[in-house]
Amino acid sequence: AQKVTQTQTSISVMEKTTVTMDCVYETQDSSYFLFWYKQTASGEIVFLIRQDSYKKENATVGHYSLNFQKPKSSIGLIITATQIEDSAVYFCAMREGQGYQNFYFGKGTSLTVIP
């Protein structure tokens, strides 16, 4: 079974609107860490934002924010005022436990921002 699931394969939105990308995860650990990454057309993967499981407040960085719903094991990425350059593939990831190998990635959601 997949530990991290992104059900949206691709999304298209108009420029300057808000988009939400979904991600659900599966873990038995009481402490874990959730991340969102952006992969551009060139293949570069850039870290965007993280949420620590013990924090109740949703993380926000620039025009990225998270919707962390712990009871639902859900961590949505919200991008406000989307720009053309936000077009990319977005990966959700989870790190659990103490093991260094315990990073799990979703399959990604492709976002297209239409001018």
Place this chain on the structure above:
Amino acid sequence: GGIITQTPKFLIGQEGQKLTLKCQQNFNHDTMYWYRQDSGKGLRLIYYSITENDLQKGDLSEGYDASREKKSSFSLTVTSAQKNEMAVFLCASILWGAFAEQFFGPGTRLTVL
């Protein structure tokens, strides 16, 4: 700040050939990773190294060897390239013990003819 570099950027090989991919980081990070990314799939862990001279197998280690020559570099060898294989190999690093995000290199795109 720092950077992760991967060489080569593109690698074309023949079936059965032994191919080596290199990764260098100047973050002074302890732990480094090799992932494989196939089209439409997430990242799959091949090897990781907690610190210099350490090697740990990931879920996809069969068909690969790795080498952590020094703290700043981590190499991956495809021991016998498979025909029609096409994937991107990504190197990443994190600080030891830190529950922090991974930093990624730009990737090496492999094509096997």
